[in-house]
Amino acid sequence: MIDDGTMTPENSTETTERPADAPAESHAFQAEVSRLLHLMVHSVYSNKDIFLRELVSNAADACEKLRWRAIAEPALIGDGERFEIVIEADPAARRLTIADNGIGMDRDELVANLGTIARSGTKAFLDELSDGAQPSNLIGQFGVGFYSAFMVAARVRVTSRKAGSAEAWTWTSDGRGRFEIEPAALPGAPAHGTRVVLELLEDAATYAEEATIERIVREYSAHIPVPIAFATAGEAERKALTDGSALWVKPKSEITKEEYAEFYGNVSGQWDQPALTLHYKAEGRHEYSVLVFVPSMKPFDLFDPARKGRVKLYVRRVFISDEVEILPAWARFVRGVVDSEDLPLNISREMLQKNPVLEAIGKNVTTKVLTEIGKLADTDKDSFEKVWGAFGPVIKEGLYEDPERRDDIFKIARFKTTRSGDGWRSLADYVKDLKENQTRIYYVTADTAERAAASPHLEGFRKRDVEVLLLSDPVDAFWVRSALGYEGKPFQSITQGAADLDAIPEPAKPEADKADEAPAADVAALVAHLKTVLEAEVADVRPSARLDESPACLVAPDFGPDKQFEKIIARHQGGAAFAKPILEINPRHAIVAAMTRRLADNDKSLVDDAAHLLLGQARILDGEAPAHPSDFGKRLARVMAAVLG
Numbered sequence: 001m002i003d004d005g006t007m008t009p010e011n012s013t014e015t016t017e018r019p020a021d022a023p024a025e026s027h028a029f030q031a032e033v034s035r036l037l038h039l040m041v042h043s044v045y046s047n048k049d050i051f052l053r054e055l056v057s058n059a060a061d062a063c064e065k066l067r068w069r070a071i072a073e074p075a076l077i078g079d080g081e082r083f084e085i086v087i088e089a090d091p092a093a094r095r096l097t098i099a100d101n102g103i104g105m106d107r108d109e110l111v112a113n114l115g116t117i118a119r120s121g122t123k124a125f126l127d128e129l130s131d132g133a134q135p136s137n138l139i140g141q142f143g144v145g146f147y148s149a150f151m152v153a154a155r156v157r158v159t160s161r162k163a164g165s166a167e168a169w170t171w172t173s174d175g176r177g178r179f180e181i182e183p184a185a186l187p188g189a190p191a192h193g194t195r196v197v198l199e200l201l202e203d204a205a206t207y208a209e210e211a212t213i214e215r216i217v218r219e220y221s222a223h224i225p226v227p228i229a230f231a232t233a234g235e236a237e238r239k240a241l242t243d244g245s246a247l248w249v250k251p252k253s254e255i256t257k258e259e260y261a262e263f264y265g266n267v268s269g270q271w272d273q274p275a276l277t278l279h280y281k282a283e284g285r286h287e288y289s290v291l292v293f294v295p296s297m298k299p300f301d302l303f304d305p306a307r308k309g310r311v312k313l314y315v316r317r318v319f320i321s322d323e324v325e326i327l328p329a330w331a332r333f334v335r336g337v338v339d340s341e342d343l344p345l346n347i348s349r350e351m352l353q354k355n356p357v358l359e360a361i362g363k364n365v366t367t368k369v370l371t372e373i374g375k376l377a378d379t380d381k382d383s384f385e386k387v388w389g390a391f392g393p394v395i396k397e398g399l400y401e402d403p404e405r406r407d408d409i410f411k412i413a414r415f416k417t418t419r420s421g422d423g424w425r426s427l428a429d430y431v432k433d434l435k436e437n438q439t440r441i442y443y444v445t446a447d448t449a450e451r452a453a454a455s456p457h458l459e460g461f462r463k464r465d466v467e468v469l470l471l472s473d474p475v476d477a478f479w480v481r482s483a484l485g486y487e488g489k490p491f492q493s494i495t496q497g498a499a500d501l502d503a504i505p506e507p508a509k510p511e512a513d514k515a516d517e518a519p520a521a522d523v524a525a526l527v528a529h530l531k532t533v534l535e536a537e538v539a540d541v542r543p544s545a546r547l548d549e550s551p552a553c554l555v556a557p558d559f560g561p562d563k564q565f566e567k568i569i570a571r572h573q574g575g576a577a578f579a580k581p582i583l584e585i586n587p588r589h590a591i592v593a594a595m596t597r598r599l600a601d602n603d604k605s606l607v608d609d610a611a612h613l614l615l616g617q618a619r620i621l622d623g624e625a626p627a628h629p630s631d632f633g634k635r636l637a638r639v640m641a642a643v644l645g
């Protein structure tokens with residue numbers, strides 16, 4: 001029970017008396033908070049109900065924190081005290097109170113927690129809100145839940161007492177830029193915990209009605225693990241709305257899809273329909289229950305550098321922590337709960353690091369998640385593609401971080417390729433369709449799939465109908481370098497090294513085309529000349545098998561990074577110098593043929609200009625600028641004048 005009669009109308013409405021020597025302090029909200037509050041109050045939200053789910057969720061978190069703390073320090077709570085959340089409505093006064101007997105906040109915590117937003121990504125969130133995204137899907141994710149109270153309240157008063165503290169404090173604000181903090185008189189304050197009082201706006205009067213509250217609690221908070229009761233102001237009687245029992249210990253057959261979805265929403269702060277729900281109990285060496293979800297929508301912090309997971313750890317129904325990394329970082333999109341029967345309840349945070357029981361659980365859950373995603377590929381292609389589209393870029397981090405998972409990840413990995421069209425191809429599909437004499441899995445990496453698909457390096461592969469993976473996630477440039485291959489076929493960048501395409505048969509060429517080809521001896525002479533002219537900029541010049549329509553392209557040497565990987569490293573190191581590239585020229589191209597003729601005629605200055613232009617053009621096709629733009633411009637003008645003049 002929440003003790004001390006805190007819910008009586010008298011002391012839940014009036015500002016508590018404060019000692020004369022402790023005047024109310026006025027603080028400005030952090031700028032981000034003000035921006036958020038402004039958006040909350042002035043946007044037209046279709047769903048204001050969510051404020052209650054956010055406040056209830058905070059109240060439940062506070063109870064769970066204290067439940068855990070009180071294991072080591074039982075004196076923090078009363079004898080036989082039961083954690084609960086009480087929602088009290090006073091329709092006549094248009095007032096709603098949410099009270100919990102959780103951990104509470106001291107003065108500094110009130111200032112920090114209800115005056116700033118600590119989460120990284122806040123700015124991104126605000127920008128997204130400004131762009132008109134539906135906030136109800138986003139709010140819970142960003143750690144800004146409390147502020148949603150101002151969607152329905154003209155004034156919010158929070159009285160809180162930290163468990164074990166002799167002081168209580170009241171925080172008050174109308175949400176317009178400032179808040180006040182003052183000491184609260186102890187007789188009216190909670191023994192421990194927090195009371196949030198909302199003076200509702202005129203058009204939000206419905207939130208002081210029992211039926212509305214009951215409906216919202218059933219819809220959004222029916223399975224939070226702390227019981228919720230309803231009370232009408234001035235009446236002693238309380239009505240239990242939920243029993244606070246843990247959903248994950250119930251048998252699967254007794255849980256509806258809606259109940260799972262609601263639980264998922266509360267545990268993840270996301271309110272999309274989960275793509276996968278995994279609910280099972282493991283018995284054997286370790287005993288534990290798992291209820292985890294694969295979302296169908298990307299959480300906002302998926303690419304946050306901290307790469308934090310959000311699976312909550314419970315021990316025998318007691319919440320322990322959401323800070324332990326139970327799953328590997330590349331599975332950080334998984335949300336849910338793991339509840340161990342074996343770990344000690346008073347386990348310290350230090351003991352949770354590198355804990356063998358947790359490691360075993362983490363491995364098992366990871367295997368299950370990968371297996372279920374794999375099954376989804378067979379049973380529901382659309383959902384699977386959504387999951388892969390959203391989380392593939394993260395899962396692929398496992399390809400180089402978690403070598404023992406590589407084969408499992410390769411099984412579910414899907415790629416855009418020169419043959420995939422709108423769909424995706426698996427490596428199994430790729431290997432099944434290898435061309436005669438093809439021994440490698442070819443790939444090209446670029447910033448976007450479109451740019452990858454436009455790479456001139458692809459031409460010779462297209463012509464031979466050799467499939468190439470079009471890789472455009474930042475992580476791709478990394479795993480292709482460390483993965484040894486798939487089913488014995490090594491990965492090979494098409495922008496690196498000699499393209500061993502000659503062994504793969506080319507479709508027969510019409511005789512007319514062959515006539516355009518420069519004689520081999522002339523090509524050799526041109527190559528030798530270009531090597532001298534471009535010596536300062538390229539490591540080598542050679543005829544290319546990989547080109548068809550373009551006159552030239554740049555490739556990286558056989559060993560070392562490929563072109564895209566070089567770019568990524570250069571970006572991080574502020575433009576580090578790399579090995580000079582190799583220029584490949586297309587002996588079948590009209591420009592190259594013309595250059596061989598000009599060289600034979602000893603028209604060196606035009607050939608030299610053309611050589612530099614070829615190199616500059618190859619750079620442009622790689623998404624770079626010519627090394628010396630003004631020199632490039634001059635040569636271009638000279639050649640154009642010679643041709644047009």
Ligand SMILES: Nc1ncnc2c1ncn2[C@@H]1O[C@H](COP(=O)(O)OP(=O)(O)OP(=O)(O)O)[C@@H](O)[C@H]1O
Pocket residue numbers: 054057058059062100102103104105113114139140141142143144145146147193194269
């Ligand atoms: N009833 C409460 N008891 C104790 N602390 C609270 C309570 N309500 C809010 N807080 C504190 O204020 C912080 C900010 O709350 P807010 O709802 O804005 O974000 P959050 O709960 O951290 O994130 P999320 O909404 O994603 O769960 C909380 O993290 C918590 O520390």
